[in-house]
Amino acid sequence: MNRRILVVIATLLVGTATFAQSFGDIYQKNMSDNQKVSYPYLGESDVVWAKRVYRIIDLREKMNLSLYYPSVKYDTLKKQFTSEMSDGRMSFSGILLNEILRGKVQATDGNDMTVPTTYADIAGKMGKAKTTTSVDNGSGGVRDTTIFIQENPGDIKQIMILEEWYFDKKHSRMDVRIIGICPIYLGFDLATSRLVKKRLFWVRYEDVRQALATNEVFNTFNDAQRASYEDYLLQRKFDSYIVAESNVYDDRFVSQYKLGPAQLFEADRIKNEIFDMEQDFWEY
Numbered sequence: 001m002n003r004r005i006l007v008v009i010a011t012l013l014v015g016t017a018t019f020a021q022s023f024g025d026i027y028q029k030n031m032s033d034n035q036k037v038s039y040p041y042l043g044e045s046d047v048v049w050a051k052r053v054y055r056i057i058d059l060r061e062k063m064n065l066s067l068y069y070p071s072v073k074y075d076t077l078k079k080q081f082t083s084e085m086s087d088g089r090m091s092f093s094g095i096l097l098n099e100i101l102r103g104k105v106q107a108t109d110g111n112d113m114t115v116p117t118t119y120a121d122i123a124g125k126m127g128k129a130k131t132t133t134s135v136d137n138g139s140g141g142v143r144d145t146t147i148f149i150q151e152n153p154g155d156i157k158q159i160m161i162l163e164e165w166y167f168d169k170k171h172s173r174m175d176v177r178i179i180g181i182c183p184i185y186l187g188f189d190l191a192t193s194r195l196v197k198k199r200l201f202w203v204r205y206e207d208v209r210q211a212l213a214t215n216e217v218f219n220t221f222n223d224a225q226r227a228s229y230e231d232y233l234l235q236r237k238f239d240s241y242i243v244a245e246s247n248v249y250d251d252r253f254v255s256q257y258k259l260g261p262a263q264l265f266e267a268d269r270i271k272n273e274i275f276d277m278e279q280d281f282w283e284y
Contacts, residue, residue, distance in 0.1 A: 072153055107201040
């Protein structure tokens, strides 16, 4: 009797594991057929007020983990980054890097997004290098050996976005559109033995919207209601804080004129200024 019970339990466990592995195949997902959302027409005369702001999305925050994971690795045969997840989901940074590698998106250097850059330059900023060092050859002598250091997209810990808030008088609402995206590298520099922070590149948001629309972002609360990265950004499901606004000082950053906790208070002031402007357009 005990043997029969053990056999039944083992059968149930195997069946459960098999079901878990094949869960993604019980229905067809059409995420790859998605199209980016078409913006409504916006004329110059429709915008009565606008302000551009820079904000940071810290991927290490719990609310933003859906943008950070899953981890990706470089496939030397395909010459692109691939997901380490069985369902093929990609991280936000992995999608951007693949679009650049495939030549579908032009990466640029600088906030004005006019100076083109190459993936080789981006990989160098992420620590990709080839060095030669001397090692013991085991027989009392030394020999030179070459060490290849691969870039690691996992060290992209923040995303900076440039967005424009505006009041649309035709629809009587305050709205926002993302203009550009800049991944920020936070890694360890072997040459200086110090942590470094670098802005890797800028891409125009409009250029990557279609790629983001066809890639699925993980929904922590419901596996059946996953959305695209495009939906995730449009619905403002991320947590972030403002680091700069358009100003007469060439859009200088808050960190250039505020220190410590005062930077957070300044970020809140800018956010509240946008909110108050929206309220001022209404008459009660």
